[in-house]
Amino acid sequence: MPSKRRIRWAAVPVIAAAAAALAGCTPTELHGYMPGFDESGTPATNHTEQIASLWTGSWVILLIVGVITWGLMLWAMVVYRRRKGQTGLPVQLRYNMPIEIFFTSVPMILVIGLFAFSSRVQNDIEKPWADDEVDVHVTAIAKQWAWDFQYNDATTDGETVYSMGVQAKAAADGTLDRDELPTLVLPVDQKVTIDLTSRDVIHSFWIVDFLYKKDMYIGHDNSWSFIPTREGHYEGKCAELCGEYHSMMLFNVEVVSQSEYDAYIAGLEADGNVGDVNEEYNRLQNLTGTDGVVKESETEEGN
Template identity: 90%
Template structure:
């Protein structure tokens, strides 16, 4: 039987090879091919790293458990298979307490452990910024089947500005002009709080690369606090089946510099898009090609 010294020396090249292989992986590969990472290694938000670690860590544990379980099953099938000439039932064993305790306690420990890690990460992600810590406050309003984004008290004069969107309009070949989608503009490295509300049915706010999604209900507003840490373009969508055109309920997210964000807010103010859009909302404003005036006229005709 090999000595412990020899086993240790044999493990050295294995560990070195594994370290070399991992060193050659891209950030995306190291995080289980999840979105939210690029070649720079900077995650999309301050929460993306821990969310990815929870996901990949859970899968590693589960795969290890699976390999052990499958190995024991194969070993039992081979070692205790029926031999040629054998008849009848094998010896039946019952009430092996050590094995029963092991098979009960280990799964419970795994479940409790995975639950504890999940709760820890979720509590960290769900922790809101204090009111005096928030740099940018946005209200994201879901509607069938588009999005409105309202930047609360965002102008230099403390005015609220907004951008109202319409649902995606794919071409006959299925292609889509993403520039025409509702766009949420956020400054990089700033503390952001997004209040999430719905106008009609249950929706779900999901920025894919941010690795987190939250439901939006009537009469129960949610919020999400985070820091965008990498400039760039990101895609968002509704993650809750919300009706006929659910698949067209898409939006863009642009994470830009602070100066670019200020210019965007100034542009909304110059365009006269000032105030709380909830106060004058009309459901028909969501229809492609209609503005507020046409929607109000159609409503009056309907009455």
Template identity: 60%
Template sequence: MRHNRRLRWAAVPIAATLSLVLAGCTQAQLNGFLPGFIEGEAPATNHTERVSGLWVTSWIVLLVVGVVTWGLTIWAVVAYRRRKGQTGLPVQLRYNMPIEVFYTVVPLILVLGFFAFTARDQQVIEARFAEDDVDVKIEAIAKQWAWDFNYVNEDVYTPGIQAQLDDEGPAGSVKQDELPTLVLPVGANVEIALESRDVIHSFWVVDFLYKKDMFPGKTNYMSFVPEREGTYAGKCAELCGEYHSLMLFNVEVVSQAEYDDYIEELRDSGYEGQLSTEYDRNQNLPGTGAPELIEEHEGE
């Protein structure tokens, strides 16, 4: 009885401490220290919180499973250790139906739960906007080792070059002002068509907590709403050759007025029109149509 009372008194300060710690969590801590969040400001995109929620909840569940597993392991080691004077092996149990049902059913529930929540969130994140709801259409074209961006509705483009090392800065730093830059208006429904000119690449904006592969001959899409102005670092997330590490770009989210001014600057600089597939390295990709028949001519 006295032992139980001591346990209750010990649990009170532990519970109070945990409550205070959780109540004092910052925005970064609540979101698992993931990028894309700034205290007191909107997340980077309309999908950022959803991705963060799935990630943090998964880790909490896995941590609970880990604590239970570690606890049972330590308990078994201590409770069934060899005592002084003991010889031989303890009684061996061949079957324990409740335990076997437990370690079969619980992992099955966890796997099905992870699958269900992942499928639910993925369906929302992968959903494309209706054609009439798209405010800004971008065609992002990956190439070894840079990026080209077509602003489809505005009929302008920006050609990109590989990141250039900055000899005057710290070792390994690059010239930020020469990186390919994708400019987007805040609060707009953005759809990006992802293309590749040569090999497999991957379009990754770190703070967006999302990336998608780019395959030669296939178009993938990303649909999202940028919700906070700022500059976000992007990179290729698929090993694509010798200078993969220098395949960098930036995304600048600006006001609608700044976006309109930027588009006019591109037009005034002569970047009118669209960069097309004529610059693709792969010109022999397999098609999906029937082969054309070559007519035989008499006398040849």
């Protein structure tokens, strides 16, 4: 039998090789190939790292449990298989209290542990900013099948401005012009609160790289507080089946510098998009499922 010293020396190159392999991984690979990370290593929001760690950690634990379980199953099938010449049933094991306690307590510990970690992360994500801490306050309004974004008290005079959205329109080859999609613009490294409201049915606000989504209900507004920490373009969509053109309910998210954000808000104000998005805009301003545009009289009838 090899001595303990030899075993330790044999483990050194294995550990070094594992460390070298992990060091060569990209941030995306280290987080289980989840979105929200790029080569810079900066996550998309202040919550992205925490969510990814919970997800990958849970899968690692479950994989370890699975490997142990599969190993025990295989061991039992090999060791206790019926051998040549054997007949009848093998010796039956009943009412073994230690085994029953083990197989009851271990799953309970795992479930309670996963719940505790998930609850802690969720509580951190769901904790809203205090009113005096919010830098950017946006209202995202969902409607079949597009998005409107209202920037509350965004101008220097404290006025509200907004942008109206229409649903995605697919070309004949199935491609989408994402430049025409509704766009939510946010400044980087600022505390953001987004109020989420629906005009018709249940929708779900999902920015893919932010690794989080929240449902939007009639009569019950949700909100979400976070800090976008990396400038760039992100894609958003409705994650709740909301009708015939649910798959076309897409939007863009642009995380930009503070100066670019201020210029965007000033542009909305200059275009006359000042005030609240009210019930006048309950329905889409384009023909559902087509690339046509509703006439003013048709829009009034739809309202």
